[in-house]
Amino acid sequence: MQTQLAKGVQLTTVLSHQFKTNQIIINFRAPIKRTDITKRALLANLLETSSADYPDQRALAHALAEMYGAAFGAGVSRKGPTHNLQLSITVPNERFLATTEPLTMQAIDFLVKIIFKPLAQDGHFDEPTFKRQATNLKASIESVADDKQYYAAQKLNEALFAADVAQQLPSYGVAADIAAITSQGLYDYYQTLLVDDQIDVIMMGDFEEAAVIDRWQAVAFKNRLVARPAAFYRHQDTGNYLEKTEVQALSQAKLNLGYDFPVFYRDQHYYAALVFNELFGGSPLSKLFTNVREKASLAYYASSSLDTFRGVLKVSAGIDGQNHDQVLAIIAAQLTAIQQGEFTDDLVDQLKLGLINDFESSLDSQRTFAIQALIDDLTQQTVSDADWLKNIQAVTREQIIAVAQLVTLNNGFFLNGGQHESN
Amino acid sequence: MKVTNYDQFNETSYQTKLANGLTVTMLPKAGYHKTYAIFTTNYGSINNTFVPAGETDMRRFPDGIAHFLEHKMFEKADHDAFQTFGKYGASANAFTSFTRTSYLFSATRNLKENLETLLDFVQVPYFTEKTVEKEKGIIGQEIEMYDDDPSWRLYFGMIGNLYPNHPLQSDIAGTTDSIAKITADELYAAYRTFYHPENMTLFIVGKLDPEEVLAWITANQASKQFDAFQPIETKIPATAEDGHDIIPYRSIEMPVTRAKSIVGVKGLVPIEPGLPALKYRAGVNVLLEMLFGDTSKNYLHLYDQGIIDDTFGYDFELQNGFDFLTFSGETDDPAAFDAAIIDGLENWQSAVLGQEQHLAAIKKEMIGRIIFMANSLEAIANRYDQQLFGQATIFDEPAVINDLRLEDLATIAEQLLTSQAISEYQIRPAAKN
Incomplete structure (x- = not known):
């Protein structure tokens, strides 16, 4: 059920007996901007670890433990041209515990306190807490480079989105930007975020819906005066292949490739593109898995x-x-094979079954419902489970071949292991 | 079939042992779309010296053979098991740990076909020298990938400190040298020894009808012949009861941005399988929360001093025959990190004795965590370990947690947190050229 709490602030309640927990998610969405990404990542860390009512991590952790180990977290992510700051809390359903405490209502109150009563005074975040979280964010961003798979993916992203700096950056921000952020500047930005960002509140589980809606309506969210952010960023085809190489002391090299592929969520090619991806490299039955590996x-x-x-x-x-050269050639040959229709109808049926299995399996995760509600709100459309299944079933081999023609290799990043001894 | 009702959680488990010795456990979950099945043998990376079935003498097998066998099980004369699962829309996988090898699938449709595929591909081996040779390239890549992973190196560095001269300290996948020696004959010998139904369990959870599923499994198993089960003789080297063989400190350099440190504590006293093991695991986990959890004084103090940050974590590993604790994190000052952890361990009394309120809060938290796990088919199935905990499922755990008293934690701490059982391992950033 959808309830409009204010303009641009939407509450979605999903009732189900399937899970033994109740989950609450609040998502703040804004157009992704180079200047804001790092601030939002730092805000997530501050909100996750402190508030006026729970001034240090121990007090906060203790409150969560008392709510039977409520799982609370804050994080950031990107979706197309939007950046999301999200807080979530999940509590066990009281029915399965020897308690009469109203844990779900307590969890809502907790989240509201975290958001509206941060650990701040005189227009700035608490200085020691701010400094500690700024230091930790810097360290954690710098350490990402130690995960070579992630590092190579990030370097590919930089090349693939050379035309737009905000699209190049990871959602968790840039270490070099942290020094310029002050506890006051961040507090000011947070006040703007609270009034400008699109907000989605999503509750999933087994609870009294009317009471929950009343509680959220009491929060008095303000109408958003800014326009809704766009849902899609459209990558531009460069028409030629450009590869960058870097050498590090590694045993295993990484090859990451980026293609222009102008297919968008739920457009006319979308379902064919899902099957195409399974066929190309998205499943253990795929061309890449069987031929390269x-x-x-x-x-x-x-x-x-x-x-x-x-x-x-x-x-x-x-x-x-x-x-390197052999792998690059085999990957290219797999794409050509699909473009020329070199795959069986049996395989297509199996890939569809695999997609259906993934889709139906996802319904067994509580989080799926929140993720879908957010995407539906972002794109302002919805598809029923039955229609989704029908759309996948309806994909033809001709559509897969057609959608494969839209794929154009643009960028490569090759992270080579310089000290590797050949044998 | 033995039926166990967990009224508080509105769940029921069904257990039985088939004529051929296979233990089957089923846990239907109302409202779920998916079924998850996991077929496990009590055979892992540490079992590399044993008397092969039908032979009389102990033989040493190459490190990594259990994991190699796991990879090779999927390949058959004319097809790959992944393809069969694919045909029925299932997603399949397998993993090897120190003491177990598990094969699993999850599927929302075609449960009967997928279950039969699982049972058949694991129970009909097919190895040739040619396919064994080819697999060496693939596993070689897997080993190299882990070589570059600092977290993996840190963890195995610590295991090497705690268990020198013990098969635990070898990588589960072996080394490129050790796997180069593996032959098809050796795979068959390992297979015949450890893949007897008597040494295996099948756990199925999710959308299922227990009577119907059991009938399918029984028919499938009745159609296969197995030799009479011979108790398995394995040799695992003893480690020093007083911990004198533990390497107290080592450090290496790697191309990392920040140093990483790990402190380990080796359990020196054997843990009895069954309910005692379940109680012990719950007790150690509560004790760790009291000492270093985010509700502890230690945690806040060390966090505010910058000695630990959000990368800090700890883990308790309890498997059949061994147990150890690890505390790890990224840090600018590994020596200060280690000293702070060791200080907290050696002075556990102040964090435990008389801390009734803290214990009560942690018990609530731990019981809540079990409720969280009850949402996940994978968590329910993967937590089941017959070799270690008998027939207990996660729904037996809240009562065990609820019964824990401070005296129990003090007893565990006295026994486990002894100075001679503690070790340190560090990865320091390599100097840049």
Whole structure:
């Protein structure tokens, strides 16, 4: 059920007996901006670890423990041209515990206190807490480079979105930006966020819906005066392949490829693109998995993924550096094979079954409902489960071949292991 | 079939042992779309010295053979098991730990076909020298990938400190050298020894009808012949009861941005399987929360001093035959990190004795966490370990947690947190050229 709490502030309640917990998510959405990304990441860390009512982590953790180990977290993410700051709390359903405490209502109150009563005074966040979280965010951003798979993916992103700096950056921000953020500047930005961002509140579980709606209506959210952010960023095809190479002391090299693929969430090519991706590199039955990994023994992993909010397709592979040219050629050959229709109808049926299995399985995760509600609000459309299944079933081999013609290789990032001894 | 009702959680489990020795456990979950099944043998990376079935002498097998066998099980003469699961829309996987190898699938449709696929591919081995050779390239890549992973190196560095001269300290996947020696004959010998139904369990949870599913499994198993089960003789080297073989400190350099440190504590006293093991695990987990959890004084103090940050974490590993604790994190000052953790461990009394209120809050938290896990088919199934905990499921755990008293925690701390059982391992950033 949807309830409008104010203009641009929407409450979605989903009732279900399936789960033994109740989940509450509040999401703040804004257009992604180079100047704001790092501030929002730092805000997530501050809100997760402190508030006026729970001034240090121990007090906050204790309150959560008393709510039977309520799981509370804050984080940031990107969807196309939007940036999301999200807080969530999940509590066990009281029915399964020897308690009469109204844990779900307590959890709402907790979240409201966290959001509206941060640990701040005189227009700035508490200085020691701010400094500690700024230091920790800087360290955690810098450490990301130690995960080579992630690092290579990030470097590919920089190349793929050379035309738009905000699209290049990871959702968790830039270490170099942290020094310029002050406890006062961040507090000012937070006040803007609270009135300008689109807000979604999503509650999923087994609770009294009317009481919950009343509680959220009492929060008096303000009408949003700014326009809704756009749902999609459209990547531009460069028309040619550009590869960057970097050498580090590594045993395993990484090859990441980025393609222009102008297919967007739920547009006319969307369902065919989902099946195409399964066929290309999205499943263990895929061309990449069977040809790069299994047949040629060239890689431990080789897979593809879609970003239908930005119109790109990506491939990543962990390989032996000396096989670079061979792997690149095999990946290209797999795409050509699909474009020429070299796949069986049986395989397509299996890939569809796999997609259906993933979709139906996702309904067994409480979080799925919140993720879907957010996307529906972002794109202002919704598709029923039955229609989703019908749309996947209806995809034809001709549509898969047609959608494969839209794929154009644009960028590559090759992280080579310089000190590797060949054998 | 033994039926266990967990009224408080509105759940029921069904258990039985088939004529061929296979233990089957089923847990239907109302409202779920998916079924998750996991087929496990009590055979892991530490079991590399054993008397092969039908032979009389102990033989040493190459490190990594259990994991290699896991990879090779999927490949058959004319097909790959992944393809069969794919045909029925299931998602399949497998993993090898120190003491177990598990094969699993999850599916929302075609449960009968998928279950039969799982049972058949694990129970009909097919290895040839040619396919074994090819797999060496794939697993070699997997090993190299882990070599570059600082967290993996940190964890195994600590295990090497705590268990030198013990098969635990070898990587589960082995090394490129050790797997190079594996032959098809050795895979068959390991298979015949450890993959007897008597040494295996099948756990199924989610959308299912217990009577119907059991009938399918029984028919499938009745159609197969197995030799009479011979108790398995394995040799695992003893480690020093007083911990004198523990390496107290090592450090390496890697191309990392920030140093990483890990402090380990080896359990020196054997833990009895069954309910005692379940109680012990719950007790240690509560004790760890009291000492270093985010509700503890230690945690806040060290966090505010910058000695630990959000990368800090701890883990208790309890498996059949061994147990150890680890505390790890990224830090600018590994020596200060280690000293702070060791100080907290050696002075556990102040965080435990008389701390009734803290214990009460942590018990609530731990019981809540079990309720969280009850949402996840994977968590319910993967937490089941017959070898270690008998027939207990996660729904037996809240009562165990509820019964814990401060005296129990003090007893565990006295026994576990002894100075001679503690070790340190650090990864320091390599100097840049």
